[in-house]
Amino acid sequence: MTELAHAMVLDRSALARNIKPLERDGFLVQRPDCDDGRSRRVELTSAGRAKLTEANRLWRKAQSQFEQVYGEERAAALRVALSEIYSDEFIEAFGQP
Structure with a gap:
């Protein structure tokens, strides 16, 4: 759960x-x-x-539509910038985003 919370940029209570609802609806156990x-451990079910x-x-499909409107190069640059903001190095330097 801790690893999943970190990967999703959530604290454990928010993840829980x-x-x-995902567990209630049968998408995970x-x-x-x-x-x-x-x-x-969180595991996807076959429905999940x-x-x-x-x-x-x-x-x-949504990413493709976004790139068509925003432009492929600008979308790629935006993804790089967002990735840097959520990097461990950024969080260590500036605290949680």
């Missing part, structure tokens, strides 16, 4: 709140970590994997 009983596939398709 966001996971509840939480299981105890085999190596550390205090930790939990199908929803992820659909979401990725829609995300690619």
Whole structure:
């Protein structure tokens, strides 16, 4: 859960709140970590994997439309800038964004 929260730029409590409806709707399950009983693992169900596939398709379509309007080079530069803002180095230097 800690790794997932970090990757999503969320604190653990916000992640836990966001996971509840996904678990309720059958898109994921939480299981105890085999190596550390205090930790939990989040796993996609088959419905979750199908929803992820659909979401990725829609995300690619939205990105393509954005690039058509905004321009490929500008969109790429924006992605680089956003990536830098959320980098560990930036967070260490300036605190949480």
